[in-house]
Amino acid sequence: xxxxxxxxxxxxxxxxxxxxxxxxxxxxxxxxxxxxxxxxxxxxxxxxxxxxxxxxxxxxxxxxxxxxxxxxxxxxxxxxx
Numbered sequence: 001x002x003x004x005x006x007x008x009x010x011x012x013x014x015x016x017x018x019x020x021x022x023x024x025x026x027x028x029x030x031x032x033x034x035x036x037x038x039x040x041x042x043x044x045x046x047x048x049x050x051x052x053x054x055x056x057x058x059x060x061x062x063x064x065x066x067x068x069x070x071x072x073x074x075x076x077x078x079x080x081x
Contacts, residue, residue, distance in 0.1 A: 005033045005040035007049055018057055032061040 008014050014033050016025065032043040040046055044063040049055045051067045059070055 003034070003036065005043065005046060007040075007046055008033055011045060011055075012057055013045060013061070020060075028061050 005011070005014075011033070012018050013020070013025065013028060018025070032040050032046075043061040044065070045055045045059050045061055048059055048067055048070055052071065056070065056074060058073070059065070063070075065073075
């Protein structure tokens, strides 16, 4: 079993590009990114990236939003600009 997420190289959360508290980033990294496949495959960022090809920065690994809700927010943001 893989011990780290296959999407680490292109994840803004993992690379530190998201503006979140450092202690939260560390917790997310160790639980989701560097854990067993059962952990990172439940990461909402991982799931959304697989489903729509990218992951918006407002999505956190433990987000309760569905992929449909995330897509709706993306569409709304594009219309609002």
